[in-house]
Amino acid sequence: MADKNVISLDKIKVACHDCSLAELCLPMGLRPEDVDRLDAIVKRNRPLQRGDNLFRAGETFRNLYVVKTGAVKTFTQSNDGDEQVVGFHLPGEVLGLDAIQDGSHGCSARALETTAICELPFERLEDLSSSIPSLQHQMFRLLSKEISQEAEMMALLGRSTAEERVASFLISLSERFKRRGFSATDFFLSMSRQEIGSYLGLALETVSRLFTRFQDEKILKVERKHVQILDRARLQAMVTHHHNCEPSQARPTT
Amino acid sequence: MADKNVISLDKIKVACHDCSLAELCLPMGLRPEDVDRLDAIVKRNRPLQRGDNLFRAGETFRNLYVVKTGAVKTFTQSNDGDEQVVGFHLPGEVLGLDAIQDGSHGCSARALETTAICELPFERLEDLSSSIPSLQHQMFRLLSKEISQEAEMMALLGRSTAEERVASFLISLSERFKRRGFSATDFFLSMSRQEIGSYLGLALETVSRLFTRFQDEKILKVERKHVQILDRARLQAMVTHHHNCEPSQARPTT
DNA sequence: CGTAGCTTTGAAGATTTTCAACCTTAGTGG
Protein backbone atom coordinates (compact mmCIF):
# COMPACT_ATOMS: atom_id res chain seq x y z
CA MET A 1 0.00 0.00 0.00
CA ALA A 2 2.32 2.72 1.24
CA ASP A 3 5.24 2.34 -1.06
CA LYS A 4 7.43 5.10 0.31
CA ASN A 5 11.06 4.65 0.98
CA VAL A 6 12.54 4.83 4.41
CA ILE A 7 13.13 8.45 5.33
CA SER A 8 15.72 9.23 7.92
CA LEU A 9 13.95 11.48 10.38
CA ASP A 10 10.56 9.94 10.36
CA LYS A 11 12.17 6.63 9.96
CA ILE A 12 10.32 4.70 12.59
CA LYS A 13 6.91 5.48 11.35
CA VAL A 14 7.61 5.10 7.71
CA ALA A 15 9.56 1.94 8.19
CA CYS A 16 6.54 0.44 9.77
CA HIS A 17 4.15 1.51 7.12
CA ASP A 18 6.08 0.02 4.29
CA CYS A 19 7.22 -3.18 5.83
CA SER A 20 6.94 -4.39 9.35
CA LEU A 21 3.24 -4.07 9.67
CA ALA A 22 2.49 -5.35 6.25
CA GLU A 23 2.10 -8.79 7.69
CA LEU A 24 -0.30 -7.53 10.30
CA CYS A 25 -2.23 -4.85 8.49
CA LEU A 26 -2.34 -5.46 4.84
CA PRO A 27 -3.98 -8.86 4.80
CA MET A 28 -7.34 -7.39 5.65
CA GLY A 29 -6.94 -3.71 5.97
CA LEU A 30 -7.19 -1.87 9.21
CA ARG A 31 -8.50 1.63 8.95
CA PRO A 32 -5.73 4.16 8.45
CA GLU A 33 -6.20 5.68 11.87
CA ASP A 34 -5.83 2.27 13.45
CA VAL A 35 -2.66 1.67 11.53
CA ASP A 36 -1.37 4.90 13.00
CA ARG A 37 -2.16 3.71 16.49
CA LEU A 38 -0.30 0.54 15.72
CA ASP A 39 2.62 2.47 14.35
CA ALA A 40 2.85 4.37 17.53
CA ILE A 41 3.84 1.33 19.53
CA VAL A 42 6.41 0.00 17.10
CA LYS A 43 10.08 0.43 17.85
CA ARG A 44 12.89 0.11 15.42
CA ASN A 45 16.30 -0.85 16.67
CA ARG A 46 19.76 -0.60 15.22
CA PRO A 47 20.36 -3.29 12.62
CA LEU A 48 21.75 -6.62 13.71
CA GLN A 49 24.97 -7.88 12.25
CA ARG A 50 25.46 -11.44 11.11
CA GLY A 51 25.73 -13.57 14.22
CA ASP A 52 24.00 -11.13 16.56
CA ASN A 53 21.25 -12.58 18.68
CA LEU A 54 17.83 -11.03 18.60
CA PHE A 55 16.82 -12.99 21.68
CA ARG A 56 17.91 -16.13 23.45
CA ALA A 57 16.03 -19.14 24.70
CA GLY A 58 14.84 -18.56 28.22
CA GLU A 59 14.73 -14.78 28.04
CA THR A 60 11.60 -13.04 29.16
CA PHE A 61 9.16 -12.46 26.35
CA ARG A 62 8.18 -8.86 25.83
CA ASN A 63 8.08 -8.23 22.10
CA LEU A 64 7.14 -9.72 18.83
CA TYR A 65 9.66 -8.97 16.11
CA VAL A 66 9.17 -8.39 12.43
CA VAL A 67 12.03 -8.83 10.01
CA LYS A 68 12.34 -5.76 7.81
CA THR A 69 15.36 -6.72 5.76
CA GLY A 70 17.85 -9.53 6.07
CA ALA A 71 17.21 -12.94 7.54
CA VAL A 72 17.05 -14.58 10.94
CA LYS A 73 17.21 -18.16 12.07
CA THR A 74 15.55 -19.51 15.18
CA PHE A 75 17.13 -22.48 16.87
CA THR A 76 17.33 -24.53 20.00
CA GLN A 77 20.48 -25.93 21.51
CA SER A 78 21.00 -29.44 22.70
CA ASN A 79 22.86 -29.92 25.91
CA ASP A 80 25.79 -31.33 24.01
CA GLY A 81 26.22 -28.02 22.26
CA ASP A 82 25.01 -28.47 18.73
CA GLU A 83 22.07 -26.51 17.52
CA GLN A 84 18.84 -27.43 15.87
CA VAL A 85 17.40 -24.88 13.48
CA VAL A 86 13.64 -24.57 13.84
CA GLY A 87 12.95 -21.76 11.42
CA PHE A 88 14.19 -19.20 8.94
CA HIS A 89 12.58 -15.80 8.92
CA LEU A 90 12.63 -13.55 5.89
CA PRO A 91 11.51 -9.94 5.47
CA GLY A 92 7.93 -9.40 6.52
CA GLU A 93 7.85 -12.44 8.75
CA VAL A 94 7.16 -12.40 12.46
CA LEU A 95 9.17 -13.97 15.27
CA GLY A 96 8.34 -14.73 18.86
CA LEU A 97 4.81 -16.04 18.51
CA ASP A 98 5.67 -19.20 20.37
CA ALA A 99 6.69 -17.24 23.45
CA ILE A 100 3.33 -15.63 24.20
CA GLN A 101 2.31 -18.82 25.86
CA ASP A 102 4.54 -18.94 28.90
CA GLY A 103 6.20 -15.57 28.85
CA SER A 104 9.65 -16.69 27.85
CA HIS A 105 11.30 -17.50 24.58
CA GLY A 106 11.57 -21.16 23.78
CA CYS A 107 14.25 -20.73 21.19
CA SER A 108 17.00 -18.31 20.29
CA ALA A 109 17.02 -16.05 17.25
CA ARG A 110 20.15 -14.98 15.43
CA ALA A 111 20.77 -12.85 12.37
CA LEU A 112 22.08 -14.71 9.34
CA GLU A 113 23.14 -11.47 7.71
CA THR A 114 22.79 -7.77 8.39
CA THR A 115 19.20 -7.50 9.44
CA ALA A 116 16.75 -4.77 10.35
CA ILE A 117 14.03 -5.58 12.83
CA CYS A 118 10.90 -3.90 14.13
CA GLU A 119 9.87 -4.54 17.67
CA LEU A 120 6.26 -4.75 18.82
CA PRO A 121 5.70 -4.65 22.57
CA PHE A 122 3.24 -7.46 23.01
CA GLU A 123 1.36 -5.98 25.94
CA ARG A 124 0.61 -2.87 24.00
CA LEU A 125 -0.41 -4.95 21.07
CA GLU A 126 -2.82 -6.85 23.25
CA ASP A 127 -4.32 -3.64 24.60
CA LEU A 128 -4.70 -2.31 21.12
CA SER A 129 -6.25 -5.54 19.93
CA SER A 130 -8.92 -5.24 22.56
CA SER A 131 -9.98 -1.89 21.26
CA ILE A 132 -9.60 -2.61 17.56
CA PRO A 133 -11.55 -5.72 16.65
CA SER A 134 -10.02 -5.98 13.21
CA LEU A 135 -6.56 -5.94 14.75
CA GLN A 136 -7.57 -8.71 17.07
CA HIS A 137 -8.76 -10.60 14.05
CA GLN A 138 -5.46 -10.02 12.30
CA MET A 139 -3.61 -11.26 15.34
CA PHE A 140 -5.66 -14.43 15.39
CA ARG A 141 -4.98 -14.91 11.72
CA LEU A 142 -1.30 -14.30 12.17
CA LEU A 143 -1.06 -16.89 14.91
CA SER A 144 -3.19 -19.31 12.97
CA LYS A 145 -1.07 -18.90 9.91
CA GLU A 146 2.00 -19.79 11.89
CA ILE A 147 0.22 -22.92 13.07
CA SER A 148 -0.68 -23.87 9.50
CA GLN A 149 2.80 -23.35 8.28
CA GLU A 150 4.30 -25.38 11.03
CA ALA A 151 1.79 -28.14 10.43
CA GLU A 152 2.81 -28.15 6.80
CA MET A 153 6.43 -28.41 7.83
CA MET A 154 5.63 -31.25 10.20
CA ALA A 155 3.88 -33.06 7.41
CA LEU A 156 6.93 -32.54 5.26
CA LEU A 157 9.35 -33.81 7.87
CA GLY A 158 7.10 -36.66 8.76
CA ARG A 159 6.73 -38.01 5.31
CA SER A 160 9.40 -37.02 2.93
CA THR A 161 12.59 -38.24 1.46
CA ALA A 162 15.62 -35.99 1.42
CA GLU A 163 14.76 -35.07 -2.16
CA GLU A 164 11.27 -33.93 -1.25
CA ARG A 165 12.52 -31.96 1.69
CA VAL A 166 15.08 -30.02 -0.24
CA ALA A 167 12.66 -29.42 -3.10
CA SER A 168 10.05 -28.22 -0.68
CA PHE A 169 12.50 -25.97 1.09
CA LEU A 170 13.47 -24.30 -2.16
CA ILE A 171 9.89 -23.80 -3.21
CA SER A 172 9.05 -22.32 0.14
CA LEU A 173 11.90 -19.86 -0.08
CA SER A 174 10.98 -19.04 -3.63
CA GLU A 175 7.40 -18.25 -2.71
CA ARG A 176 8.39 -16.19 0.27
CA PHE A 177 10.84 -14.14 -1.74
CA LYS A 178 8.28 -13.65 -4.43
CA ARG A 179 5.68 -12.40 -2.01
CA ARG A 180 8.09 -9.75 -0.83
CA GLY A 181 8.83 -8.61 -4.33
CA PHE A 182 12.12 -10.40 -4.84
CA SER A 183 12.83 -12.80 -7.63
CA ALA A 184 11.21 -16.19 -7.16
CA THR A 185 13.77 -17.91 -9.36
CA ASP A 186 17.04 -16.26 -8.49
CA PHE A 187 18.09 -15.66 -4.92
CA PHE A 188 20.81 -16.00 -2.34
CA LEU A 189 20.67 -18.39 0.55
CA SER A 190 21.68 -16.61 3.69
CA MET A 191 22.05 -19.86 5.57
CA SER A 192 24.69 -22.55 5.32
CA ARG A 193 24.21 -26.13 4.14
CA GLN A 194 24.65 -27.10 7.74
CA GLU A 195 21.76 -24.90 8.79
CA ILE A 196 19.54 -26.10 5.98
CA GLY A 197 20.33 -29.66 6.94
CA SER A 198 19.56 -29.03 10.56
CA TYR A 199 16.25 -27.48 9.62
CA LEU A 200 15.29 -30.29 7.27
CA GLY A 201 16.55 -33.12 9.42
CA LEU A 202 19.32 -34.05 6.99
CA ALA A 203 23.08 -34.20 7.13
CA LEU A 204 24.73 -31.22 5.51
CA GLU A 205 26.37 -33.55 3.01
CA THR A 206 22.97 -34.80 1.94
CA VAL A 207 21.82 -31.26 1.26
CA SER A 208 24.93 -30.58 -0.72
CA ARG A 209 24.51 -33.74 -2.75
CA LEU A 210 20.91 -32.92 -3.54
CA PHE A 211 21.86 -29.46 -4.73
CA THR A 212 24.46 -31.02 -6.95
CA ARG A 213 22.04 -33.57 -8.26
CA PHE A 214 19.34 -31.00 -8.97
CA GLN A 215 21.94 -29.03 -10.85
CA ASP A 216 22.97 -32.06 -12.87
CA GLU A 217 19.32 -32.58 -13.70
CA LYS A 218 18.99 -28.99 -14.88
CA ILE A 219 16.47 -28.18 -12.20
CA LEU A 220 18.72 -25.68 -10.47
CA LYS A 221 21.80 -23.69 -10.96
CA VAL A 222 23.68 -23.52 -7.70
CA GLU A 223 26.83 -21.62 -7.01
CA ARG A 224 27.51 -21.57 -3.29
CA LYS A 225 24.79 -19.38 -1.83
CA HIS A 226 23.42 -18.31 -5.18
CA VAL A 227 20.51 -20.40 -6.38
CA GLN A 228 18.55 -20.17 -9.59
CA ILE A 229 15.49 -22.27 -10.16
CA LEU A 230 15.48 -23.43 -13.75
CA ASP A 231 12.64 -25.91 -13.71
CA ARG A 232 10.15 -25.04 -11.07
CA ALA A 233 7.64 -27.53 -12.39
CA ARG A 234 9.84 -30.48 -11.62
CA LEU A 235 10.67 -29.15 -8.18
CA GLN A 236 6.99 -28.75 -7.52
CA ALA A 237 6.28 -32.23 -8.79
CA MET A 238 8.64 -33.74 -6.22
CA VAL A 239 6.63 -32.12 -3.49
CA THR A 240 3.11 -32.24 -4.89
CA HIS A 241 3.37 -35.97 -4.56
CA HIS A 242 2.25 -35.50 -1.00
CA HIS A 243 -0.43 -32.90 -1.60
CA ASN A 244 -0.56 -30.69 1.44
CA CYS A 245 -4.28 -30.78 1.96
CA GLU A 246 -4.78 -27.15 1.09
CA PRO A 247 -4.47 -26.50 -2.61
CA SER A 248 -1.75 -24.00 -1.85
CA GLN A 249 -1.62 -22.30 -5.22
CA ALA A 250 -5.25 -22.75 -6.19
CA ARG A 251 -6.39 -19.84 -4.09
CA PRO A 252 -4.88 -16.42 -4.51
CA THR A 253 -5.33 -15.62 -0.84
CA THR A 254 -2.56 -14.04 1.19
CA MET B 1 -11.77 -25.83 39.56
CA ALA B 2 -15.34 -26.97 39.01
CA ASP B 3 -15.11 -30.63 39.71
CA LYS B 4 -18.73 -31.59 39.21
CA ASN B 5 -19.82 -34.57 37.25
CA VAL B 6 -21.80 -34.30 34.09
CA ILE B 7 -25.47 -34.03 34.93
CA SER B 8 -27.94 -35.06 32.34
CA LEU B 9 -30.30 -32.11 32.07
CA ASP B 10 -27.88 -29.31 32.49
CA LYS B 11 -25.36 -31.31 30.62
CA ILE B 12 -24.20 -28.73 28.17
CA LYS B 13 -23.31 -26.14 30.66
CA VAL B 14 -21.76 -28.43 33.19
CA ALA B 15 -19.87 -30.32 30.58
CA CYS B 16 -18.24 -27.13 29.57
CA HIS B 17 -17.36 -26.07 33.03
CA ASP B 18 -15.58 -29.25 33.85
CA CYS B 19 -13.91 -30.02 30.63
CA SER B 20 -14.12 -28.26 27.34
CA LEU B 21 -13.28 -24.84 28.58
CA ALA B 22 -10.65 -25.95 31.00
CA GLU B 23 -8.10 -25.38 28.31
CA LEU B 24 -9.35 -21.89 27.70
CA CYS B 25 -10.33 -20.72 31.14
CA LEU B 26 -8.38 -22.42 33.81
CA PRO B 27 -4.89 -21.42 32.79
CA MET B 28 -5.39 -17.91 34.04
CA GLY B 29 -8.83 -17.70 35.44
CA LEU B 30 -11.56 -15.70 33.85
CA ARG B 31 -14.05 -14.26 36.21
CA PRO B 32 -16.98 -16.58 36.81
CA GLU B 33 -19.43 -14.32 35.00
CA ASP B 34 -17.17 -14.33 31.97
CA VAL B 35 -17.00 -18.08 32.03
CA ASP B 36 -20.77 -18.07 31.94
CA ARG B 37 -20.77 -15.85 28.88
CA LEU B 38 -18.37 -18.24 27.29
CA ASP B 39 -20.50 -21.20 28.22
CA ALA B 40 -23.42 -19.61 26.53
CA ILE B 41 -21.86 -19.91 23.11
CA VAL B 42 -20.65 -23.49 23.45
CA LYS B 43 -22.51 -26.25 21.70
CA ARG B 44 -22.28 -29.90 22.42
CA ASN B 45 -23.05 -32.37 19.70
CA ARG B 46 -23.89 -36.02 19.66
CA PRO B 47 -20.82 -38.17 20.21
CA LEU B 48 -18.81 -39.27 17.24
CA GLN B 49 -18.26 -42.96 16.60
CA ARG B 50 -14.92 -44.39 15.62
CA GLY B 51 -14.29 -43.40 12.01
CA ASP B 52 -16.69 -40.45 11.96
CA ASN B 53 -15.29 -37.23 10.61
CA LEU B 54 -15.46 -34.09 12.70
CA PHE B 55 -14.55 -32.00 9.69
CA ARG B 56 -12.82 -32.49 6.38
CA ALA B 57 -10.05 -30.65 4.66
CA GLY B 58 -11.46 -27.84 2.57
CA GLU B 59 -14.64 -27.35 4.56
CA THR B 60 -15.52 -23.87 5.67
CA PHE B 61 -14.17 -23.03 9.08
CA ARG B 62 -16.79 -21.96 11.60
CA ASN B 63 -15.91 -23.58 14.88
CA LEU B 64 -13.11 -24.56 17.12
CA TYR B 65 -13.59 -27.94 18.70
CA VAL B 66 -12.57 -29.22 22.09
CA VAL B 67 -12.28 -32.92 22.73
CA LYS B 68 -14.23 -33.86 25.85
CA THR B 69 -13.66 -37.60 25.89
CA GLY B 70 -12.19 -39.97 23.37
CA ALA B 71 -9.55 -39.17 20.80
CA VAL B 72 -9.32 -37.58 17.38
CA LYS B 73 -6.66 -37.65 14.70
CA THR B 74 -6.08 -34.89 12.20
CA PHE B 75 -4.65 -35.82 8.85
CA THR B 76 -4.09 -34.74 5.29
CA GLN B 77 -4.49 -36.92 2.26
CA SER B 78 -2.04 -37.25 -0.57
CA ASN B 79 -3.42 -37.37 -4.05
CA ASP B 80 -2.47 -41.03 -4.29
CA GLY B 81 -4.84 -41.79 -1.48
CA ASP B 82 -2.75 -42.50 1.57
CA GLU B 83 -3.03 -40.29 4.56
CA GLN B 84 -0.55 -38.42 6.65
CA VAL B 85 -1.41 -38.00 10.30
CA VAL B 86 -0.55 -34.52 11.56
CA GLY B 87 -1.87 -34.73 15.08
CA PHE B 88 -3.61 -36.68 17.81
CA HIS B 89 -6.03 -34.85 20.06
CA LEU B 90 -6.87 -36.06 23.53
CA PRO B 91 -9.48 -34.83 26.02
CA GLY B 92 -9.13 -31.14 26.76
CA GLU B 93 -7.28 -30.39 23.56
CA VAL B 94 -8.45 -27.99 20.89
CA LEU B 95 -8.79 -28.59 17.16
CA GLY B 96 -9.18 -26.23 14.26
CA LEU B 97 -6.74 -23.51 15.21
CA ASP B 98 -4.97 -23.77 11.88
CA ALA B 99 -8.13 -22.91 10.01
CA ILE B 100 -8.68 -19.43 11.41
CA GLN B 101 -6.19 -18.17 8.95
CA ASP B 102 -7.96 -18.64 5.67
CA GLY B 103 -11.42 -19.67 6.68
CA SER B 104 -11.22 -23.29 5.66
CA HIS B 105 -9.86 -26.40 7.27
CA GLY B 106 -6.47 -27.48 6.06
CA CYS B 107 -6.79 -31.00 7.34
CA SER B 108 -9.48 -33.51 8.18
CA ALA B 109 -10.33 -34.70 11.67
CA ARG B 110 -11.64 -38.16 12.46
CA ALA B 111 -12.58 -39.89 15.69
CA LEU B 112 -10.29 -42.73 16.71
CA GLU B 113 -12.86 -44.02 19.16
CA THR B 114 -16.20 -42.91 20.52
CA THR B 115 -15.62 -39.25 21.16
CA ALA B 116 -17.50 -36.33 22.65
CA ILE B 117 -16.79 -32.88 21.32
CA CYS B 118 -17.67 -29.32 22.25
CA GLU B 119 -18.08 -26.80 19.52
CA LEU B 120 -17.12 -23.14 19.84
CA PRO B 121 -18.40 -20.84 17.11
CA PHE B 122 -15.32 -18.84 16.33
CA GLU B 123 -17.04 -15.61 15.40
CA ARG B 124 -18.77 -15.51 18.72
CA LEU B 125 -15.54 -16.30 20.42
CA GLU B 126 -13.89 -13.39 18.67
CA ASP B 127 -16.67 -11.03 19.69
CA LEU B 128 -16.41 -12.20 23.24
CA SER B 129 -12.66 -11.84 23.21
CA SER B 130 -13.00 -8.23 22.23
CA SER B 131 -15.05 -7.50 25.27
CA ILE B 132 -13.21 -9.72 27.74
CA PRO B 133 -9.51 -8.86 27.69
CA SER B 134 -8.53 -11.88 29.73
CA LEU B 135 -10.31 -14.11 27.26
CA GLN B 136 -8.42 -12.48 24.44
CA HIS B 137 -5.26 -13.16 26.37
CA GLN B 138 -6.23 -16.80 26.80
CA MET B 139 -6.89 -17.09 23.11
CA PHE B 140 -3.47 -15.72 22.31
CA ARG B 141 -1.93 -18.11 24.76
CA LEU B 142 -3.87 -21.01 23.33
CA LEU B 143 -2.70 -20.27 19.82
CA SER B 144 0.83 -19.66 21.00
CA LYS B 145 0.88 -22.92 22.85
CA GLU B 146 -0.11 -24.73 19.72
CA ILE B 147 2.76 -23.03 17.93
CA SER B 148 5.21 -24.08 20.64
CA GLN B 149 4.05 -27.64 20.60
CA GLU B 150 4.29 -27.87 16.86
CA ALA B 151 7.75 -26.35 16.95
CA GLU B 152 8.76 -28.97 19.45
CA MET B 153 7.39 -31.66 17.19
CA MET B 154 9.25 -30.20 14.23
CA ALA B 155 12.44 -30.27 16.23
CA LEU B 156 11.76 -33.87 17.06
CA LEU B 157 11.09 -34.88 13.49
CA GLY B 158 13.99 -32.89 12.25
CA ARG B 159 16.56 -34.37 14.50
CA SER B 160 15.67 -37.70 15.88
CA THR B 161 16.23 -41.33 15.28
CA ALA B 162 13.30 -43.71 15.25
CA GLU B 163 14.07 -44.57 18.85
CA GLU B 164 13.90 -40.97 20.00
CA ARG B 165 10.69 -40.38 18.11
CA VAL B 166 8.86 -43.29 19.61
CA ALA B 167 10.19 -42.50 23.08
CA SER B 168 9.13 -38.91 22.71
CA PHE B 169 5.72 -39.90 21.45
CA LEU B 170 5.12 -42.09 24.46
CA ILE B 171 6.27 -39.43 26.88
CA SER B 172 4.05 -36.90 25.23
CA LEU B 173 1.03 -39.17 25.52
CA SER B 174 1.92 -39.97 29.08
CA GLU B 175 2.09 -36.32 30.07
CA ARG B 176 -1.11 -35.47 28.31
CA PHE B 177 -2.98 -38.30 29.97
CA LYS B 178 -1.57 -37.33 33.31
CA ARG B 179 -2.64 -33.73 32.94
CA ARG B 180 -6.20 -34.90 32.39
CA GLY B 181 -6.16 -37.11 35.41
CA PHE B 182 -5.53 -40.43 33.72
CA SER B 183 -2.65 -42.70 34.54
CA ALA B 184 0.66 -41.54 33.17
CA THR B 185 2.09 -45.03 33.12
CA ASP B 186 -0.75 -47.24 32.00
CA PHE B 187 -2.93 -46.35 29.06
CA PHE B 188 -4.47 -47.49 25.82
CA LEU B 189 -3.40 -46.27 22.44
CA SER B 190 -6.43 -45.39 20.41
CA MET B 191 -4.41 -45.22 17.23
CA SER B 192 -2.88 -47.99 15.15
CA ARG B 193 0.83 -48.61 14.56
CA GLN B 194 0.23 -47.33 11.08
CA GLU B 195 -1.12 -44.04 12.37
CA ILE B 196 1.69 -43.64 14.87
CA GLY B 197 4.19 -44.30 12.11
CA SER B 198 2.55 -41.80 9.83
CA TYR B 199 2.66 -39.20 12.55
CA LEU B 200 6.28 -39.86 13.45
CA GLY B 201 7.54 -40.27 9.91
CA LEU B 202 8.32 -43.95 10.36
CA ALA B 203 7.15 -47.16 8.76
CA LEU B 204 4.61 -48.99 10.83
CA GLU B 205 7.02 -51.92 11.10
CA THR B 206 9.62 -49.65 12.65
CA VAL B 207 7.16 -48.56 15.30
CA SER B 208 6.27 -52.13 16.02
CA ARG B 209 9.92 -53.14 16.29
CA LEU B 210 10.66 -50.31 18.67
CA PHE B 211 7.76 -51.27 20.90
CA THR B 212 9.06 -54.80 20.95
CA ARG B 213 12.56 -53.66 21.70
CA PHE B 214 11.47 -51.34 24.49
CA GLN B 215 9.59 -54.24 25.93
CA ASP B 216 12.63 -56.51 25.73
CA GLU B 217 14.60 -53.82 27.51
CA LYS B 218 11.99 -53.66 30.27
CA ILE B 219 11.16 -50.07 29.48
CA LEU B 220 7.61 -50.85 28.44
CA LYS B 221 5.03 -53.50 28.63
CA VAL B 222 3.06 -53.53 25.40
CA GLU B 223 0.11 -55.69 24.59
CA ARG B 224 -1.54 -54.49 21.41
CA LYS B 225 -3.05 -51.12 22.31
CA HIS B 226 -2.31 -51.41 25.98
CA VAL B 227 0.93 -49.74 27.04
CA GLN B 228 2.55 -49.59 30.45
CA ILE B 229 5.60 -47.46 31.04
CA LEU B 230 7.92 -49.36 33.35
CA ASP B 231 11.02 -47.18 33.20
CA ARG B 232 10.11 -43.63 32.45
CA ALA B 233 13.59 -42.42 33.26
CA ARG B 234 15.15 -44.32 30.41
CA LEU B 235 12.46 -43.21 28.01
CA GLN B 236 13.09 -39.65 29.06
CA ALA B 237 16.83 -40.10 28.66
CA MET B 238 16.42 -41.08 25.03
CA VAL B 239 14.68 -37.80 24.36
CA THR B 240 16.46 -35.45 26.74
CA HIS B 241 19.52 -36.00 24.64
CA HIS B 242 18.22 -33.25 22.41
CA HIS B 243 17.11 -30.82 25.11
CA ASN B 244 14.11 -28.99 23.83
CA CYS B 245 15.30 -25.50 24.64
CA GLU B 246 12.66 -24.91 27.25
CA PRO B 247 13.43 -26.81 30.42
CA SER B 248 10.08 -28.51 30.06
CA GLN B 249 9.78 -29.88 33.57
CA ALA B 250 11.73 -27.20 35.39
CA ARG B 251 8.82 -24.82 35.53
CA PRO B 252 5.43 -25.93 36.86
CA THR B 253 3.66 -23.56 34.49
CA THR B 254 1.17 -25.11 32.09
C1' DC C 1 49.40 -15.35 0.38
C1' DG C 2 47.73 -18.16 3.88
C1' DT C 3 44.33 -19.60 6.86
C1' DA C 4 39.61 -20.55 8.28
C1' DG C 5 35.23 -21.81 7.05
C1' DC C 6 32.13 -23.73 3.82
C1' DT C 7 31.28 -26.87 0.35
C1' DT C 8 31.87 -30.87 -2.41
C1' DT C 9 32.81 -35.63 -3.20
C1' DG C 10 33.80 -40.54 -2.29
C1' DA C 11 33.32 -44.79 0.20
C1' DA C 12 32.00 -47.41 4.09
C1' DG C 13 28.65 -48.14 7.57
C1' DA C 14 24.26 -47.72 9.92
C1' DT C 15 19.50 -47.10 10.02
C1' DT C 16 15.23 -47.50 8.12
C1' DT C 17 12.11 -49.09 4.60
C1' DT C 18 10.12 -52.49 1.83
C1' DC C 19 8.44 -56.88 0.82
C1' DA C 20 6.66 -61.01 2.39
C1' DA C 21 5.11 -64.26 5.51
C1' DC C 22 2.99 -65.39 9.59
C1' DC C 23 0.51 -64.57 13.85
C1' DT C 24 -3.25 -62.91 16.79
C1' DT C 25 -7.67 -61.09 17.85
C1' DA C 26 -12.31 -60.00 17.13
C1' DG C 27 -16.20 -60.48 14.62
C1' DT C 28 -19.33 -63.62 11.55
C1' DG C 29 -21.91 -67.14 10.20
C1' DG C 30 -22.46 -72.00 9.56
Add this chain to the structure above:
DNA sequence: CCACTAAGGTTGAAAATCTTCAAAGCTACG
Protein backbone atom coordinates in the same frame (compact mmCIF):
# COMPACT_ATOMS: atom_id res chain seq x y z
C1' DC D 1 -19.18 -74.03 19.23
C1' DC D 2 -16.03 -73.79 15.84
C1' DA D 3 -14.18 -72.43 11.51
C1' DC D 4 -13.42 -68.49 8.67
C1' DT D 5 -12.23 -63.93 7.55
C1' DA D 6 -10.50 -59.39 7.93
C1' DA D 7 -7.71 -56.16 10.19
C1' DG D 8 -3.95 -55.13 12.70
C1' DG D 9 0.44 -56.56 14.56
C1' DT D 10 4.91 -58.96 14.55
C1' DT D 11 9.07 -60.73 12.54
C1' DG D 12 12.77 -61.71 9.15
C1' DA D 13 15.70 -60.66 5.25
C1' DA D 14 16.96 -57.89 1.41
C1' DA D 15 17.27 -53.35 -0.50
C1' DA D 16 17.36 -48.51 -0.36
C1' DT D 17 18.45 -44.28 1.75
C1' DC D 18 20.94 -41.49 4.54
C1' DT D 19 24.76 -40.60 7.68
C1' DT D 20 29.39 -40.66 9.00
C1' DC D 21 34.11 -40.34 8.22
C1' DA D 22 37.70 -38.61 5.54
C1' DA D 23 39.91 -35.84 2.27
C1' DA D 24 40.26 -32.31 -0.88
C1' DG D 25 38.60 -27.91 -3.24
C1' DC D 26 37.07 -23.34 -3.17
C1' DT D 27 36.32 -18.41 -1.41
C1' DA D 28 36.74 -14.82 1.29
C1' DC D 29 39.16 -12.23 4.34
C1' DG D 30 42.78 -10.57 6.96
